[in-house]
Amino acid sequence: MGSEGQGPFREGLELAFSPSSVPLKQRWRNNGLSADFLADYVTTFLPRDQNDPTSLDRHSEIRGAVNYIANELLENAMKYSEEDLAHPTTIRLALRADSILFTAANSTGTERGQAFHDFVRELTDGDPAEIYVRQLERAAETGGSGLGLVTMINDYGATLAWRFENLAEGGMRVTTQVRLEI
Secondary structure, eight states, rough: OOOOSSSSSEEEEEEEEEEETTTTHHHGHHHHHHHHHHHHHHHSOOOOOOTHHHHHHHHHHHHHHHHHHHHHHHHHHHHTTOGGGGOOOEEEEESSSSEEEEEEEEEEEEHHHHHHHHHHHHHHSSSSHHHHHHHHHHHHSSSSSOOHHHHHHHHHOEEEEEEEEEEETSEEEEEEEEEEEE
């Protein structure tokens, strides 16, 4: 995971959610609000010409993509966080000249972290279109979809990367990075 090739840093924002104040799973319902905030924040820095429909459409597309990606990252981070590990769940957004870089991090149990690591390996080694169909089939069988990350790749052309770190007190710190070209 790195930040090379993404143009000079222009603006950024980080949100951190502490598991000690309100359980993270209770905050899950507020992810949409946080995603809306991040999308509105980013679009204030993007050029927009009120007289050019193409400019307005592109602005709207970027806002929608930021909203979707931020919401998915927050939902996954909150859903799979282990509150007893006492590490904050974070999402960071960095606006570059040619891209938007999202970085979400959460702490989870070792077993759950390893299962996600296995899915990541499958996703990075496989064809996203095939994985999308497979995840749809799994969703029909198990109720969980796992489609968010695949949709980021297929629908938004995003590039994803991950870092998995073992924690001294047990569990893992999982960091997901999403790069969206603008």
